[in-house]
Amino acid sequence: MTRTLVDPYSVPDELRPYLQEVVQRTHALCGSDLVSVIAVGSVALGDYRHGRSDVDVTVVVDGTAPGPVxxxxxxxxxxxxxxxxxAGLELVVYDRNFTARPSGEAGYLLDINTGPLLPERASVDPSESPAFWYVIDRSVALQAGRVLYGRPAREVIAEPARADVLTALRASVREHSSGEGHLADNRVLNGCRSVQFCRTGRWQAKRRAAEAVAASEERFRPLLRAALHSYERPSRTAATTLPTTDVHTFLAWVAERVDESSDADRRG
Structure with missing residues (x-):
């Protein structure tokens, strides 16, 4: 049976046939154990940039997937x-029993990275991976995930505790501060998204978050505008270089904002 997308027009035109095929192939292998397929990341937040963005997908299955699957x-x-x-597909498969409870762990059954601009990776051991990527994605899925197949995120994914999300954000800032494997503009825009989550408790698209931070933080405005200009370029290979010292200074400021939010929550 052909498995059609729940709402084909909720995803960009360029991705529609591809995501349809992802759903069909996943269902063909998981069958009745497939509970949900949910788009997260830039697709969920309405900021997908063709040629630049990855496609992030969360899959939830009922029970541990059989070994061969x-x-x-x-x-x-x-x-x-x-x-x-x-640019790539980042797809994570979870057991529904895991996603049904709040967790600050990675907790996946399978994590796949594949695509023209991503190194191939297929991990079945969540201890191999920093947990923060997965905590953030599950939080985004709950707030903004676009259901491609099955049950909506709010029925299958428990909201991570705010303390766990802030811990994940702090780890994310450390990761992006190192710069290894990350474009400078993406490091800056991810920092803006972290700040806006601390301020609002909501996930925003990177560009919208950068515009909000630029409006309130004049001293970082030139860097944020440069990052936005670079992010608007047609591909990752066309991204521009940003001043290293300015990027580090900004991300140190972001880390302080995350720490302040964590401290305020503990005191409150």
Whole structure:
């Protein structure tokens, strides 16, 4: 049976056939154990940039996936066996029993990275990966996830505790401060998204978050405008260089804002 997207028009035109195929291949292997397929990341937040953004997908299954399903799913979704039109696919599979409770852990059954601009990765051991990526994605899924198949996020994913999300944000800022493997503009814009979460408790698209921070923080305005200009360029390879010292200064300021939020929550 063909599995159609719940709402095809909730995802960008360039991704629609691809995400349809991701759903079909995932269902073909997981069958009735497939509970939900949810778009997160830039697609969920309405800020997908074709040629620049990854596609982030959260899959929830009912019970631990049978052993053969895990490598078969990784192979079925691997680029170029299934050509990814985006910079890459980052797909994470969880057991519904895990996502039903709040957690600050990675907790996945399978984590796949594949695509033209991503190094191939298929992990079945969550201890291999920093937990913060997954905590943030589950929080985004709950607030803004776009259901591609099955049950909505609010029915299958428990909201992570705010303390766990702030811990994840602090780890994210440390990761982006190192700069290794991250474009400078993305490091800055992720920092803006962290600040806006601390201020509002909501996830915003990176560009919207950067505009909000630029409006309130005059001293960082030139850097944020430069980061936005770079992010608007047509591909990752066209991204511009940003002043290293300015980026580090900004991310140190972001880290302070996250720490202040954590301290305020503990006192409150």
């Amino acid at each position: 895990v490598p078969e799913l990784a192979a079925a979704l691997a680029h170029p066996a299934l050509p990814c039109p985006a």
